[in-house]
Amino acid sequence: MLAWAVIRPRGWPEAVAAVPAAVILIAAGAIPAGAAGAEARRLGPVVGFLIAILVLAHLCDDDGLFRACGAWLARSADGRPRRLLALVFVTAAVTTAVLSLDTTVVLLTPVVFATAARLQMRSRPHVYACTHLANSASLLLPVSNLTNLLAFAASGLAFGRFAALMALPWLAVIGIEYAVFGRFFASDLGPVPPAPRDSRAEQAALPVFTVVVVALTLAGFVIASAAGVSPAWAALAGATVLAARALARRRATPLSLLRAADLPFGLFVLGLGIVVQAVVGNGLGRALMPLVPAGTSLPALLAIAALAAALANVCNNLPAVLVLLPLTAASGAGAVLAMLLGVNIGPNLTYTGSLATLLWRRTLRSHGEAPDLGEFTRLGLLTGPAGLVIAVLALWAGLRVLGG
Amino acid sequence: MIWVREGTWRATVDAALSLGPAQARFTVLHVTSAAAADAAQGAYLGLLGRGGRDPSARFDELAAAAAADLLAAAARRLGRPCERLEIQDHSERAVVAASARADLLIVARDGDRSRLGPKSLGRATRFVVDHAACPVLLVWPEAAPDVGTMPPPPHHPHPSGR
Numbered sequence: 001m002l003a004w005a006v007i008r009p010r011g012w013p014e015a016v017a018a019v020p021a022a023v024i025l026i027a028a029g030a031i032p033a034g035a036a037g038a039e040a041r042r043l044g045p046v047v048g049f050l051i052a053i054l055v056l057a058h059l060c061d062d063d064g065l066f067r068a069c070g071a072w073l074a075r076s077a078d079g080r081p082r083r084l085l086a087l088v089f090v091t092a093a094v095t096t097a098v099l100s101l102d103t104t105v106v107l108l109t110p111v112v113f114a115t116a117a118r119l120q121m122r123s124r125p126h127v128y129a130c131t132h133l134a135n136s137a138s139l140l141l142p143v144s145n146l147t148n149l150l151a152f153a154a155s156g157l158a159f160g161r162f163a164a165l166m167a168l169p170w171l172a173v174i175g176i177e178y179a180v181f182g183r184f185f186a187s188d189l190g191p192v193p194p195a196p197r198d199s200r201a202e203q204a205a206l207p208v209f210t211v212v213v214v215a216l217t218l219a220g221f222v223i224a225s226a227a228g229v230s231p232a233w234a235a236l237a238g239a240t241v242l243a244a245r246a247l248a249r250r251r252a253t254p255l256s257l258l259r260a261a262d263l264p265f266g267l268f269v270l271g272l273g274i275v276v277q278a279v280v281g282n283g284l285g286r287a288l289m290p291l292v293p294a295g296t297s298l299p300a301l302l303a304i305a306a307l308a309a310a311l312a313n314v315c316n317n318l319p320a321v322l323v324l325l326p327l328t329a330a331s332g333a334g335a336v337l338a339m340l341l342g343v344n345i346g347p348n349l350t351y352t353g354s355l356a357t358l359l360w361r362r363t364l365r366s367h368g369e370a371p372d373l374g375e376f377t378r379l380g381l382l383t384g385p386a387g388l389v390i391a392v393l394a395l396w397a398g399l400r401v402l403g404g
Numbered sequence: 405m406i407w408v409r410e411g412t413w414r415a416t417v418d419a420a421l422s423l424g425p426a427q428a429r430f431t432v433l434h435v436t437s438a439a440a441a442d443a444a445q446g447a448y449l450g451l452l453g454r455g456g457r458d459p460s461a462r463f464d465e466l467a468a469a470a471a472a473d474l475l476a477a478a479a480r481r482l483g484r485p486c487e488r489l490e491i492q493d494h495s496e497r498a499v500v501a502a503s504a505r506a507d508l509l510i511v512a513r514d515g516d517r518s519r520l521g522p523k524s525l526g527r528a529t530r531f532v533v534d535h536a537a538c539p540v541l542l543v544w545p546e547a548a549p550d551v552g553t554m555p556p557p558p559h560h561p562h563p564s565g566r
Contacts (some may be wrong), residue, residue: 081411105447110459113440119472122410127440131447186516187526190545192411315448347450367494376443 018271022278031278043273045232047266050100052235055104059242060214062251063207069095070111071204074119081121081189085181088112088126092133093174097140098218104134106298121192125185128379134178136345136387140170143221143235146269147321147343154329155336156320161227165337165398169391173345176387184379202377211243245349276322284323292327296334298396304328304335305392308342310386313350319341332397341391348387349380405431405506407499407532408478412545417481419510419543430486432478433502435468435495439503496531504537512545520553 060066069091077084094110096104109130117122138145142152142162152162180190202364220234246252291307293300304324311320320343328335406416420430445460468490475488490497503509511533515526525533533540 084443102451105444105451105520106459109444109447110462113444113463117466120470120474123467124437124443128443131443134447135450187514187528190411190514190517369413375439376446 008322015257017356018275020271021109022271022274024239025275025278030282035277035281038275039277040270041274042153043150043270046146046153047269049143049149049230049232049235050146050269051098051263051266052239052261054102055257055260056109056214056217056235056239056242057099058257059239059246059252060099060103060210061107061247063205063210063242065207066107066111067204067211068206069108070115072160072206073112073115075120077115077119078120080191081125082182084116084119084121085125085129085185085189086178088129089133089174089178089181089300092130093137093170096134097144097170098214099344100143101134101138101145104130104137109134119192122188125181125188128376129181129183130178132181132348132379132383133174135347136173136177137170138344139166139341139391141166141221142231145340145344147317148340150321151325151336151340154325154335157333159231160222161402163222164402165333165395166340168394168398169341172390173387176390177383180379180383180386184382209245210242213238249304272288272319273318273322276319280323280326285327288323288327294331296332296338296396296399298392300331301334301338301392301396302389304338305342305388306337308344309346309349309388310325312343312346317347332396334395338392341388341395345384345388345391347382349377405433405503405508405538406478406482406510407433407435407503407512408474409434409495409514409528410474412514413474413478414510415512415543415545416510417478419541421482421484424540428507430482431489431506432475432482432486433489433491433499434471434475434478435491435493435498435502436471437495438492441467441541456538496528496535499528499532500535500537506538507534508539508541510543512543515544517545517549520549521555540543 022036025031026033053279073091076087089280092104092108095108109127112126112130116126126131138148140163142148142159142317148162150161155162157165161277217234217238220237221231243252243257247254247257288307293303308320308324311324314320321339324339324343325336328339406420408416412481417432421427424430432537441460441463444463445458446458448458451485466485479486479488489502491502499509499511511529513525514529515524517524529542
């Protein structure tokens with residue numbers, strides 16, 4: 001059932017499969033209607049939070065934030081591919097952390113590709129960096145990844161505390177990725193003569209108002225959370241300000257905003273949550289229970305992260321987090337965060353984030369030729385396990401210093 | 405035939421100009437690999453259930469424009485009539501296949517040139533040098549290094565005694 005929900009036809013909103021599946025399971029009595037309702041009420045605010053972030057990122061793109069980013073990258077790279085790679089790392093890590101991995105994958109990656117192409121540099125290292133960091137740099141904030149949002153709601157941590165505990169693992173993983181990328185792509189990062197300057201493309205100005213709103217939203221997350229208010233309200237406020245401005249300037253229409261909100265995706269997450277609940281309640285939870293160690297000792301954290309990474313690679317990290325959350329929440333926030341390290345870093349092993357998607361992808365072959373899996377997998381094997389171990393060590397150290 | 409790649413193409417064109425006979429017919433070859441687009445699409449598919457746009461949709465268009473720019477720049481630098489050949493495939497295999505009937509294939513070294521040795525030739529160049537079905541001219545993207553960069557001869561533990 002889980003696999004069925006994962007491998008549904010692409011192109012169609014996945015909600016088309018997940019919502020009826022949830023309804024069938026409720027009707028068949030696999031999950032009591034009350035439990036399904038509770039799950040939907042639990043997931044609702046989380047999905048709302050994510051939707052606010054997605055709209056915020058979409059409006060940032062409309063305001064030219066990523067165009068300005070590309071221009072800045074091109075100017076600052078100074079004709080040196082290694083410098084561009086370092087700048088792409090910074091940009092992708094910050095974008096992922098603040099505006100979520102969706103934003104990096106959908107909005108930033110094409111800009112990075114275009115920038116590298118325009119500078120007559122080889123695009124592969126820079127594009128791979130974006131796809132890798134979209135996963136591994138999504139550790140820092142609850143808003144960086146839907147998996148974090150789900151865990152954040154369950155962990156009871158404050159926004160600032162979550163960020164404080166994850167800061168060290170975040171930096172450690174990015175450091176590992178950078179070291180490996182520099183060596184792995186050494187032959188693509190040799191110096192190039194400067195490409196002809198494209199002054200028009202390089203003059204995209206930074207949308208200051210937009211950046212200020214995003215920064216205030218970020219501060220709002222911390223303040224709201226510390227005051228006991230859901231940080232989702234800060235996201236909603238930020239998105240509302242930018243949306244009102246875009247509507248007033250006729251840069252957006254209600255329809256384009258609605259499309260950016262991606263409501264079918266919200267429905268899909270609700271449906272998936274109920275399906276996963278039913279599967280967990282009917283045996284999967286009992287089967288996995290012995291595999292999830294109790295406590296937050298270093299070996300326990302490592303085991304939780306490894307299990308989470310494995311599960312994320314088999315299906316996808318979204319179902320993985322829904323399955324593992326109830327099992328790890330009992331051991332406290334440390335265990336939940338270790339699980340997040342696994343589900344967020346793990347997907348880099350298979351370039352589509354999970355074997356299920358990978359197999360599905362191979363049957364689709366949209367580019368006509370088989371993608372070069374070898375290279376991406378080698379890169380994943382070099383960064384993934386090392387990154388995971390270092391991140392768990394960093395988390396463990398953080399927990400010792402800051403207290404679980 | 406001149407294989408032009410991002411970063412190192414000028415050296416190959418210059419080699420063709422200085423070494424090619426006056427009546428030579430030139431072909432400028434560029435290969436676009438789908439690796440970057442595949443990686444971007446893979447990451448997008450990894451975002452389970454998201455609607456919106458597949459970011460790699462724009463890649464083909466951008467890559468085609470960049471390749472056309474590069475070929476045009478190479479042709480300009482060459483300054484002689486030439487055929488432009490653009491292929492979309494895994495680069496090294498496509499180059500070997502495309503150059504099978506060429507009199508000479510000009511390739512720039514890629515790879516980490518700060519430490520010269522057996523592994524300093526990048527994967528793609530190595531493959532082409534190993535498998536090309538025609539003579540290959542391997543040129544330095546920058547000025548060739550001094551003879552002094554050669555490592556010292558291997559040390560023999562048992563000298564012959566003379």
